[in-house]
Every structure is written in C-alpha cells, then in structure tokens.
Amino acid sequence: EAGVVQSPRYKIIEKKQPVAFWCNPISGHNTLYWYLQNLGQGPELLIRYENEEAVDDSQLPKDRFSAERLKGVDSTLKIQPAELGDSAVYLCASSRTSEAPVQFFGPGTRLTVL
Amino acid sequence: LAKTTQPISMDSYEGQEVNITCSHNNIATNDYITWYQQFPSQGPRFIIQGYKTKVKNEVASLFIPADRKSSTLSLPRVSLSDTAVYYCLVGEWMDSSYKLIFGSGTRLLVRP
Numbered sequence: 001e002a003g004v005v006q007s008p009r010y011k012i013i014e015k016k017q018p019v020a021f022w023c024n025p026i027s028g029h030n031t032l033y034w035y036l037q038n039l040g041q042g043p044e045l046l047i048r049y050e051n052e053e054a055v056d057d058s059q060l061p062k063d064r065f066s067a068e069r070l071k072g073v074d075s076t077l078k079i080q081p082a083e084l085g086d087s088a089v090y091l092c093a094s095s096r097t098s099e100a101p102v103q104f105f106g107p108g109t110r111l112t113v114l
Numbered sequence: 115l116a117k118t119t120q121p122i123s124m125d126s127y128e129g130q131e132v133n134i135t136c137s138h139n140n141i142a143t144n145d146y147i148t149w150y151q152q153f154p155s156q157g158p159r160f161i162i163q164g165y166k167t168k169v170k171n172e173v174a175s176l177f178i179p180a181d182r183k184s185s186t187l188s189l190p191r192v193s194l195s196d197t198a199v200y201y202c203l204v205g206e207w208m209d210s211s212y213k214l215i216f217g218s219g220t221r222l223l224v225r226p
Contacts, residue, residue, distance in 0.1 A: 040219075042216030044216070056213075056214075093157070101146075101148075102160050102163060105150075105159070106157050107155070107157050
C-alpha cells in the first residue's frame with residue numbers, strides 16, 4: 001500500500017511570496033490532516049477534512065493560509081503571502097476514519113522563508 | 115491552558131525497558147490515546163493506540179490508568195534504532211472546542 005505522498009519535499013522562498021503544498025493521502029482514507037511542525041516541537045493541527053469538508057479549521061490562520069480538498073482526495077495547502085515565521089515543516093496525514101483514528105503521515109515539506 | 119505534557123528527554127542503554135509518560139488532564143471522554151515515533155526528516159509513525167487499561171502489540175505496551183489523565187508508553191529491550199522522538203496524541207476539550215493535541219515530544223537516546 002502506497003503511503004501519504006507530499007510534494008515538494010523542500011521549498012525555499014522569499015517573504016511575501018506565495019507557496020503551495022500538495023498532499024495525496026492513502027487510497028480509501030476519508031480523513032485528511034494538515035499539520036505544522038516547528039523545530040523541536042510536536043505537530044500542530046492546522047486543518048482536518050472529512051472527505052471534502054473542512055470539519056476543523058479553527059487553528060488555520062485564515063488571513064494568509066488556505067486549503068482545499070477537491071473531490072475528497074488530494075489536498076493543497078497555500079500560504080499567501082509567506083512570512084519569515086512560516087518557516088517550518090508542513091505535514092500531511094490521513095486516516096481511514098475520524099473514529100479512533102490511526103494517522104499515517106507523509107514525509108513533510110520543509111519550508112524556508114528568507 | 116490545558117497542555118499535553120511529556121518529559122523533554124530520556125537516556126537509556128540497549129536492552130533496557132523504557133517508560134515514557136504523557137499527561138493529558140483534559141482528554142475527551144470518548145477519545146483514544148495514540149503514540150507516535152518520529153525520526154529526523156520523517157513524518158511521525160504510529161506505534162500504539164489505546165482507550166483504557168493496557169494495550170500491547172509487537173513493539174510496545176501502553177498503560178492507561180482508570181482516570182485516563184495520563185498514559186505510559188513502554189518499550190521493552192530498546193535498541194540503538196529506537197533513538198527517536200516519541201509523541202502522544204489525544205483529543206482534548208479546550209474552550210468548549212475539541213482539539214487534537216500532540217505532546218511536546220520526548221527525545222529518547224539509546225546508548226550502546
């Protein structure tokens with residue numbers, strides 16, 4: 001079974017530029033998560049999808065962050081414009097359901113904002 | 115502010131048993147406790163999940179007391195390859211909202 005795929009693995013941009021991350025979850029997994037992980041800290045949930053519906057986006061900074069999950073499969077997380085403090089690893093995870101979920105994580109995208 | 119807390123780091127030697135405890139005082143009633151392992155430049159990897167009492171699989175055991183306000187991950191006979199960061203994950207009620215909260219992580223170093 002293929003795992004969660006994320007791209008790109010690394011991204012370097014200048015501040016105020018836009019950036020987008022892509023995630024392809026495990027086939028058949030209805031729930032998709034985007035996390036932000038700062039160095040030396042645990043992942044912090046940004047948004048959780050059940051199929052194509054964002055059921056928890058309370059921790060997504062909506063002034064500059066947006067996400068979509070068209071057709072309930074792939075998802076894209078966007079930042080526009082990026083700020084220096086956005087430098088982090090962005091992790092995508094998926095689970096079969098949201099009940100007693102076992103989340104499977106992708107390798108993450110390491111974003112550096114200069 | 116409710117937090118999910120873990121020791122920052124632990125040291126051990128090969129072959130020893132390691133126990134890592136996570137405190138989660140505001141865990142949601144129906145929520146499970148899940149533990150993950152993370153190596154550098156990789157996403158977290160599932161280790162074990164439980165709701166109450168004791169759960170065991172081929173790599174670890176998970177002990178959960180009756181009040182469920184903490185949990186202990188037990189790794190039997192650790193090896194060098196178990197050097198990693200370990201996170202607990204629970205759902206908590208914060209400000210009337212349900213939140214998925216990762217602990218801050220425990221960095222385990224296994225020495226020869």
